[in-house]
Amino acid sequence: MAKSTGPLNPKTTSYEFSGIPGVLGVTFGLPLVCVVLNQMIRRDYFIVGAFSNFDVAELWNHIKPLKWYLTNRELWTYYLAWFGGLALFDVVLPGRTMEGVELRDGTKLPYKINGLALTSTLLATLCIRWQLTNGEMPELQYLYNNQTDLCIIVIIFSFIMSLFLYGASFIPLANKNGHGTRERVLSVSGNSKNIVYDWFIGRELNPRLGPLDLKMFCELRPGLLLWFLINVACLHHYYLQTGKVNNAILFVTLAEGFYIFDGVLNEEGVLTMMDITTDGFGYMLAFGDLALVPFTYTLQARYLTVSPINLSRPYLAFLVATMSLGYYIFHSANKQKSDFRHGKLPHLKSIDTKRGTKLLCDGWWGMSQHMNYFGDWLISLSWCLATGFQTPLTYYYSLYFATLLIHRQKRDEHLCKIKYGDDWQRYESKVPYKIVPYVY
Template structure:
């Protein structure tokens, strides 16, 4: 479709179709391998010396097995659908997203507090009912790799549904076509593989559920929390001891997860929501990559536990606190500035009528919040200390993700602000890390 509202995509990311295919195949395989390498029945102690691809891949069944494994599909679909029902029926406040290209704004229900409370209450109820055994957590722990593959297949199906549905026009009450769907500027190339990967429709919805925002904040994020908890639960059942490293990673990541869920309104202005379509890239990232790779530290510590001790725990908590302070303070400063609360801070008045903040945190680097977020990721990896490079995958991956986002944002801002952006870059030359990059 080509129109003033939905111009044809002419610039491709990730290497175009070839890159989209490579990522769609390569990242799921990498995710499975990472989980296989630290599964309880096959743990690589000497990562660099003992790695064997054939041995690591051993135990992965044919695709037909996963397509027909009723119990895995039942559990995952219940998880995805029940959280969606919670999202619909639990109370929350109404908010509008950013203005879309047609001048409209979408409505969102912000009820992360209610959804989180409901999940905690269900867990507490099951804990009491099972005398602390929690068989659901043990099932999750024992079937983590299989569930990881199920989420990959589900992501393929969900993104295929969204791609097909993007061609179905919006219909009015009288059966007349009233509105053109808003497509992502980057996902309307006409190439089905690339558009399926990037996401063709900007905000696909099923009834009141915005699939993109829901998938970003609910099933993946909260499953990450449960996987971590299952690792702590399993270790306690096996050893009858509380491991400080496992407790620490559960607390640090649990705090981050629920901070994101409880402050979900911040997502409404993120690039994922405002710019990107909802295709396989985001579906896989939200539903598979987040829960099944961000939990690698807890998974590792459940099969190779270490005791950190007071000094190392204190150091890691300090690193996490530093990262969170930078991340939260930078974001809060930008939010306050946009609301006109910090008029004294230096800024550049653009020809578009908006201002570019170049003072405070935002005078140190163009994406100071990214730097804080990366420090947080490093603190999580430090919970495994120096035992393995495997768990440091997350920090390396996250840095590459932030670099890519920074480059995308820079390209967008250059086109949007022109010479004003050039002036901004002179005042704030560092991209993410002050005095380094």
């Protein structure tokens, strides 16, 4: 039975990203950025202190015609085996079942939580392959040597997948009893009736293939774990070339690996995040999850492979301390909000809203509206600082992440103003800072 008396899928009345021009700019601009960054991170672009040998023509060196990528069976087999294998593991590996938030039709979708089983399987596979190949690991070498080409393959895959998602969103779902059909729950932002905009933002809220929730799967599996695998491939390549391990690239691989697996092992946390509860699954998230994350968040490891630096012990300790502080803020702020939602922290101050819910304005959440974002950004900064100060390229992640977090904050603020009305103004008067206390 529907939760509200209004329409299940109200029409979207406002556009994000400045409408169609912004959507088209992101659709074609960010893939271009992805490819350019992958090309620029190569050794032949670096001279300490400046891009003095920068050549625009070199950006397209080794880039093949589109037809080559569309018909390359080897690259497609490599990536589809990765994507399909993870999807299979996600379905068959054991785990516990949790319910997501209540949808507008009054239902709650089940989610299998099996990050521990999946992580164990992946790490065990890497260890077995290391033993079987005497450390050669040809799969990792292939990944290292074909990163730009694979990046383009994944961009194309994201585009095709989002077309499939858009088309499937118009097919009614079968009722659980097998009789008749029911309307799919659409995203509040992706039902504008404009084909391009809805395809980009994502029309359906929770598209599924059988038991596989495609949005949550793509959020936590193929792109996130490929980020880790590319870092490992960079570390492995450096070891094969030099016979030793550089402490800067080791720190980046271990630190980012810890962050990645922390997300996978605590995957139930995403069930209440905006990506899952509010956003549709279209090109925006598909491209971001599958292509942008693994092929731009790995710039630090890729740079340190071709331009290694040795970190002093005091500087390494500083990086560990910075990441630890960021992680502490990020983790404890998220835990505090989760505990509050489950009634475990009744002593914390909050605002009662007309909707019958409470807005937390105490503890971490009395310091800023998104204190967890600040902690998350500090973590990203520690990784970039590990690359030194020879090039701005390796600081892309921290700069992009700051932009992403500010954009998310503004989106969340817009939705909360609509959702809570005057109660949100009361909340803002008590918690005026958005992310960084006393700054923003």
